[in-house]
Amino acid sequence: MNIVCCLARVPDTTTRIAVAADGRNPDLANAQWIINPYDEYALEAAVQLREAVGGEVCAVHVGPVDFQKDLRAALAKGADKAVQLQTDSPLGPHSIAALIAAQCGKPDVVFLGKQSVDGDVGGTGAFLAHLLGVPVISRVSHLNIQDGRFTAQREIEGAVETIEGSLPAVFTLDKGVNEPRRAGLKEIMAAKKKPLDVLKVAALPARLEALKLELPQARKSGRIVGTGAAAVAELVRVLRDEAKAI
Amino acid sequence: MAHGILVVLENRGGVLKHASLAALGEAARLAPAVGGGVTALLLGPGAEALAEDAGPRGADRVLTMQGIERWSTEAAANAVVAALRSVDAAFVFVSATTQGRDLAPAVAARLDAAYLADCTQLSAHAGTLHAQRPVYAGKAMLSTRPMAEPAVFSLRPGAFDAWSGPATAGTVSALHHTPAATDFSAVVTAIAAASSGAKDVAEADIVVSGGRGLGSAEGFKALEDLAAVLGAAVGASRAVVDLGWRPHSEQVGQTGKVVAPKLYIACGISGAIQHLAGMTTSKVIVAINKDAEAPIFKVADYGIVGDVAEVLPALTAALRQALAQR
Ligand SMILES: Cc1cc2nc3c(=O)[nH]c(=O)nc-3n(C[C@H](O)[C@H](O)[C@H](O)COP(=O)(O)OP(=O)(O)OC[C@H]3O[C@@H](n4cnc5c(N)ncnc54)[C@H](O)[C@@H]3O)c2cc1C
Ligand SMILES: Nc1ncnc2c1ncn2[C@@H]1O[C@H](COP(=O)(O)O)[C@@H](O)[C@H]1O
Numbered sequence: 013m014n015i016v017c018c019l020a021r022v023p024d025t026t027t028r029i030a031v032a033a034d035g036r037n038p039d040l041a042n043a044q045w046i047i048n049p050y051d052e053y054a055l056e057a058a059v060q061l062r063e064a065v066g067g068e069v070c071a072v073h074v075g076p077v078d079f080q081k082d083l084r085a086a087l088a089k090g091a092d093k094a095v096q097l098q099t100d101s102p103l104g105p106h107s108i109a110a111l112i113a114a115q116c117g118k119p120d121v122v123f124l125g126k127q128s129v130d131g132d133v134g135g136t137g138a139f140l141a142h143l144l145g146v147p148v149i150s151r152v153s154h155l156n157i158q159d160g161r162f163t164a165q166r167e168i169e170g171a172v173e174t175i176e177g178s179l180p181a182v183f184t185l186d187k188g189v190n191e192p193r194r195a196g197l198k199e200i201m202a203a204k205k206k207p208l209d210v211l212k213v214a215a216l217p218a219r220l221e222a223l224k225l226e227l228p229q230a231r232k233s234g235r236i237v238g239t240g241a242a243a244v245a246e247l248v249r250v251l252r253d254e255a256k257a258i
Numbered sequence: 259m260a261h262g263i264l265v266v267l268e269n270r271g272g273v274l275k276h277a278s279l280a281a282l283g284e285a286a287r288l289a290p291a292v293g294g295g296v297t298a299l300l301l302g303p304g305a306e307a308l309a310e311d312a313g314p315r316g317a318d319r320v321l322t323m324q325g326i327e328r329w330s331t332e333a334a335a336n337a338v339v340a341a342l343r344s345v346d347a348a349f350v351f352v353s354a355t356t357q358g359r360d361l362a363p364a365v366a367a368r369l370d371a372a373y374l375a376d377c378t379q380l381s382a383h384a385g386t387l388h389a390q391r392p393v394y395a396g397k398a399m400l401s402t403r404p405m406a407e408p409a410v411f412s413l414r415p416g417a418f419d420a421w422s423g424p425a426t427a428g429t430v431s432a433l434h435h436t437p438a439a440t441d442f443s444a445v446v447t448a449i450a451a452a453s454s455g456a457k458d459v460a461e462a463d464i465v466v467s468g469g470r471g472l473g474s475a476e477g478f479k480a481l482e483d484l485a486a487v488l489g490a491a492v493g494a495s496r497a498v499v500d501l502g503w504r505p506h507s508e509q510v511g512q513t514g515k516v517v518a519p520k521l522y523i524a525c526g527i528s529g530a531i532q533h534l535a536g537m538t539t540s541k542v543i544v545a546i547n548k549d550a551e552a553p554i555f556k557v558a559d560y561g562i563v564g565d566v567a568e569v570l571p572a573l574t575a576a577l578r579q580a581l582a583q584r
Contacts (some may be wrong), residue, residue: 138363177444
């Protein structure tokens with residue numbers, strides 16, 4: 013089976029966001045960068061599927077900055093090959109999807125994260141599925157693939173939805189779908205011999221223009237109403253009379 | 259040239275979502291500046307029954323579309339594209355519910371259009387739309403605009419209001435759309451209500467959240483009692499979700515749900531940056547933590563320093579009494 017997993021690069025979730033001098037972009041000069049947390053589930057799902065049915069897992073990343081260390085880590089966790097499509101153009105879901113679709117041929121299954129935790133868009137999977145001419149099943153928290161068919165579940169407001177269908181398909185994954193593994197020393201060593209390509213590519217033009225980036229207003233500092241159970245009466249009073257929250 | 263706004267109304271099991279009416283209301287407010295009027299679209303079984311209801315609430319026209327008897331994202335997205343072509347709209351609005359966040363990018367992909375996700379504010383400028391949307395789970399707000407039309411927007415539930423102006427014309431007409439067989443290679447086959455009557459954290463007016471300070475899965479009983487008295491949803495920190503004390507559907511934060519209730523009560527939660535990203539836009543925040551230095555107190559309007567095992571039952575009892583008096 014030809015399996016693709018898409019790995020985005022995002023600032024570590026502990027990053028404090030500051031606005032850059034242009035007023036439109038974040039200043040991320042001091043950020044630590046990681047593989048998007050949801051994409052760890054995509055990688056794990058891809059490797060588990062390959063372990064179950066055979067085939068090959070290709071990890072793909074699109075972006076300007078050297079990502080080879082993270083792609084090596086993905087290889088250590090079980091991907092068979094990795095490729096970075098390198099471009100300096102500003103990227104969006106449409107252009108990332110177009111580059112991945114052009115690179116990966118006709119995959120049987122593509123796994124992505126449900127969204128990148130920087131832009132919080134959750135769009136790349138839908139664009140990619142459309143380009144590949146296959147369905148997208150998004151925000152999946154349970155997945156079972158067998159004999160070319162799948163059963164997926166996802167949370168919707170107040171309910172769980174079951175989606176069934178046949179491969180090929182694109183899945184975007186939520187937490188809960190699996191437990192991403194850690195790589196051992198042996199896997200880390202073996203990953204050094206696996207193929208990792210960096211290809212220069214040209215991307216489609218941007219669709220959106222950033223106008224302004226702002227930080228939300230800081231909350232004004234509150235107050236401690238008291239200590240222990242004795243403070244409960246005062247808390248109820250302020251919630252009712254002052255904050256009018258109950 | 260394309261003009262006007264097409265609003266896709268969510269019809270799940272014959273119920274019109276409040277978030278959809280809010281998207282329709284926002285379209286109606288923007289329409290005078292954008293031009294071209296507002297078309298509401300209702301898909302699938304029960305569309306006719308809901309059309310009369312939705313029409314006066316911001317729509318110039320309502321299109322109902324039959325043909326989609328089973329829900330698939332592909333079939334729905336193709337139907338929306340057909341509707342957009344028939345009215346030649348420039349902008350598509352969808353509410354950013356789970357279904358909407360599934361449908362909107364699929365529509366954008368088919369139109370080869372820009373997609374602006376989870377917008378919290380929209381404004382018209384020279385016939386086009388600018389959007390503000392949270393990024394980094396709300397650690398920053400980005401104002402952005404599409405560089406071409408059509409463009410697809412999903413509107414965050416709770417961020418917009420339903421139409422409160424005079425009733426609109428809402429002329430109903432039916433459009434037939436025949437989906438292709440290939441539209442159904444993945445279909446929804448079942449929808450099971452989550453645990454009995456539990457409220458969704460992302461939709462509740464009051465959220466009471468628990469963290470590792472509750473000590474154990476059993477410790478959440480005290481929090482559920484408080485939630486019951488307040489009619490609140492239960493939320494959780496990632497630490498307790500990872501421990502298996504609570505389901506992931508309750509996780510609040512950067513890799514969980516972003517919530518903005520009227521009242522958020524954080525119990526035994528330290529206030530890590532990823533948790534704060536998911537709840538600092540709540541109207542009123544209360545924190546209960548035994549550590550007076552816990553970062554959660556920096557964002558809380560009111561705090562109690564104390565042991566949740568002692569404070570929670572007392573708070574539940576006091577609130578039960580206070581609410582009974584009304
Ligand atoms: C990639 C990534 C994504 C993440 N995403 C999220 C996310 O979406 N949401 C999220 O919540 N976290 C997230 N986290 C985790 C986050 O960094 C914290 O680890 C987590 O929020 C801590 O949960 P907690 O406050 O319950 O536990 P702790 O940090 O252990 O805090 C427990 C608190 O309870 C207090 N306490 C202990 N006993 C009592 C008692 N008896 N009475 C009163 N108070 C008591 C303590 O003083 C302490 O402040 C993420 C982390 C990473 C790396
Ligand atoms: N630059 C990228 N390279 C590879 N995959 C990406 C990239 N950006 C996004 N993705 C994938 O698309 C998913 C959704 O991202 P987004 O649409 O940006 O929210 C991510 O979880 C990744 O799996």
